[in-house]
Amino acid sequence: MNKNKLKSLSLAVVLSSLVFAVLNLSFNFDISVFSLPVCLAFTWFVYKSGYVELFIKNNLNYISIFRELLQYKPYVLLIAFVLRRSGNNGTPFFLDFVSVVFWCVTSFLDLWILRYLNPKRIEAVDPEWKKYCTSHKFSERGKSGWCISIPLSAKNTFKIYPKHIGWELLSWLDALVQAVFMVLLLNIFIVQLYEIPSESMVPEFLIRDRVVVFKSASGPKFPLSDVGLPYLKKYKRGDIVIFRNPHYADDRKSEVKTFISQLVYMCTLTTVNLNVDEGGNPKADPLVKRVTGVAGEQLMMQDGILYSRTRTSDEWQAVTKDSDWAEWNLNEVKKSIKRGLTKDSYVLSQENYDLMLECEKERNEFDVSLFAVEAKTLSERFKSAFNRYTGERTDSDLTSLSEQKNLWENYMLSMHHGYAKMLLSSTDGERWFNSFMTEWTDNLHHDFEGDLYSEACFKLNLMFKQTIGKLIVRDALLLVNGSSVSDIQNDNKIKENLQTAYMLNLYTALMDLRNMKIFPANDDNGNPQYIPENCYFMMGDNRFNSLDMRHSYNQWLTALSELDPYSVTYYTNLEPQYVNRSKILGTACYRFWPVTRRGVPGLTGK
Numbered sequence: 001m002n003k004n005k006l007k008s009l010s011l012a013v014v015l016s017s018l019v020f021a022v023l024n025l026s027f028n029f030d031i032s033v034f035s036l037p038v039c040l041a042f043t044w045f046v047y048k049s050g051y052v053e054l055f056i057k058n059n060l061n062y063i064s065i066f067r068e069l070l071q072y073k074p075y076v077l078l079i080a081f082v083l084r085r086s087g088n089n090g091t092p093f094f095l096d097f098v099s100v101v102f103w104c105v106t107s108f109l110d111l112w113i114l115r116y117l118n119p120k121r122i123e124a125v126d127p128e129w130k131k132y133c134t135s136h137k138f139s140e141r142g143k144s145g146w147c148i149s150i151p152l153s154a155k156n157t158f159k160i161y162p163k164h165i166g167w168e169l170l171s172w173l174d175a176l177v178q179a180v181f182m183v184l185l186l187n188i189f190i191v192q193l194y195e196i197p198s199e200s201m202v203p204e205f206l207i208r209d210r211v212v213v214f215k216s217a218s219g220p221k222f223p224l225s226d227v228g229l230p231y232l233k234k235y236k237r238g239d240i241v242i243f244r245n246p247h248y249a250d251d252r253k254s255e256v257k258t259f260i261s262q263l264v265y266m267c268t269l270t271t272v273n274l275n276v277d278e279g280g281n282p283k284a285d286p287l288v289k290r291v292t293g294v295a296g297e298q299l300m301m302q303d304g305i306l307y308s309r310t311r312t313s314d315e316w317q318a319v320t321k322d323s324d325w326a327e328w329n330l331n332e333v334k335k336s337i338k339r340g341l342t343k344d345s346y347v348l349s350q351e352n353y354d355l356m357l358e359c360e361k362e363r364n365e366f367d368v369s370l371f372a373v374e375a376k377t378l379s380e381r382f383k384s385a386f387n388r389y390t391g392e393r394t395d396s397d398l399t400s401l402s403e404q405k406n407l408w409e410n411y412m413l414s415m416h417h418g419y420a421k422m423l424l425s426s427t428d429g430e431r432w433f434n435s436f437m438t439e440w441t442d443n444l445h446h447d448f449e450g451d452l453y454s455e456a457c458f459k460l461n462l463m464f465k466q467t468i469g470k471l472i473v474r475d476a477l478l479l480v481n482g483s484s485v486s487d488i489q490n491d492n493k494i495k496e497n498l499q500t501a502y503m504l505n506l507y508t509a510l511m512d513l514r515n516m517k518i519f520p521a522n523d524d525n526g527n528p529q530y531i532p533e534n535c536y537f538m539m540g541d542n543r544f545n546s547l548d549m550r551h552s553y554n555q556w557l558t559a560l561s562e563l564d565p566y567s568v569t570y571y572t573n574l575e576p577q578y579v580n581r582s583k584i585l586g587t588a589c590y591r592f593w594p595v596t597r598r599g600v601p602g603l604t605g606k
Helices: 003-023 031-056 060-084 093-117 127-135 162-189 252-267 350-364 368-388 409-414 416-424 429-443 452-480 485-489 492-514
Strands: 148-151 157-160 191-195 210-214 240-243 287-293 297-302 305-310 516-519 535-539 551-559 569-574 584-593
Touching: 003 031, 003 060, 003 093, 031 060, 060 093, 060 127, 060 162, 162 191, 162 252, 191 584, 240 535, 287 297, 297 452, 350 452, 350 492, 368 416, 368 429, 368 452, 409 416, 409 452, 409 492, 409 569, 416 429, 416 452, 429 452, 452 485, 452 492, 452 516, 492 569
Parallel strands: none
Antiparallel strands: 148 157, 191 210, 210 584, 240 287, 240 584, 287 535, 297 305, 297 516, 551 569
């Protein structure tokens, strides 16, 4: 490479930068207007120090300045790219694409020139440059200013000059800033180190495990754009992926904040994290979960078993592989995993886990037809107590009792005595109780067509009705017989039913973690819908301690069964959603810390 060719390359860099600047011109009066000035200012410095001073005026003192500016130029242009897209209005894909092309061209020319400005090659460019570099290879120090002399031996001393300390600190700062931007580019396009923030993937990952995430095959994009590397990875069930949390806002403002926080996080050596929610708490973003559903599938989970069906097979089949990594009982994990857990890790004690299984067993064996007879019997028994009641009775409207908040299972179980008194003292009490206990029988022989989730919810609702009905009838009979409050509280039959109530209440608290309704839901005509192409469904391995794609971050009251107009209600956050591949950042390919558990993640926790 001779000097003339290097001069031409320098002019090409300037022209390419100018084109990039024009492409990032903004007519909006927001932060995006700063993109063009940033590009033009830095391009002018490159032109002035390189093309004019170094090649036209042959001022060799600008060699190091020109080299330094070229090293920073790709990063400055990247910042300008982000600034242009940080405003109120976005940019079209074509403009993003052309801008990225010119960024790549400019960066390539920078690297080409820097290759020949390297101290090992610069002497071959021009004889004068060779002479200059040789004469300045060892610069003289200490010709001006005071210094501190530290004796090293009888013959020499080591001298420290304040101005040299300043230059040394500046060089360290320069190296740090360049390293930050280089790491940022590596994190965006190639590989990133990720620290596990929660216990949602126990036993595969524990809190503060550190993993290497490979990103190149996942189609990484330039910040705030859809331009980047192509998608090369097709994920399969069982892959552990890192992805953007779809529960958070996906607008331009939040994306800008995420990018800036990532930059500040690295510049401050991970001491400042700006990526926080409205309450000031660090966002759970990105997430690490396992792919458990792929495109073309419809999913359902019941009693901890994942089922799927496809367009080619409309019969539900258990996904046997899911049991390889799904963990339901941390009490049984191996000792090496338990050592990394805390007391708060155990959502369920072994006793409550066994009680949950007992509830599922009783629900599966629950005889709906037999209970239809029992429900009528309970209604008749309450009618008998109602007719014997001699207390004051009013014409109070009981319509509000049918509202969701008053049918909340926990409320009805804890306030069973109050419900009994209210129903006995209302002229409409007997009718309401009869409707509550028997209205569901219109759907006694409903065909669930393989929908295990809806069938289980239907039975669980009846189990609640059975327990609530027994409690209210027993309360009514005791009240009619003149029993005291103390006698009612210590009644053995009441206590027996409250034990069942505890089991049902415990199970309902776990229900949305243990089960999942059909997803995607069937259309209004009952036709199955499937996960779209290039979309995936993710869950954490630690199913009882994972807010994943099964759940919303909000809760609301809903009926246990839509087939019962008087269904008991419970608080749910079940709102499954799939994740498009554009949200996936990469695949966890290696755990490097702790050293004792290093290896390729998959089933290492099991």
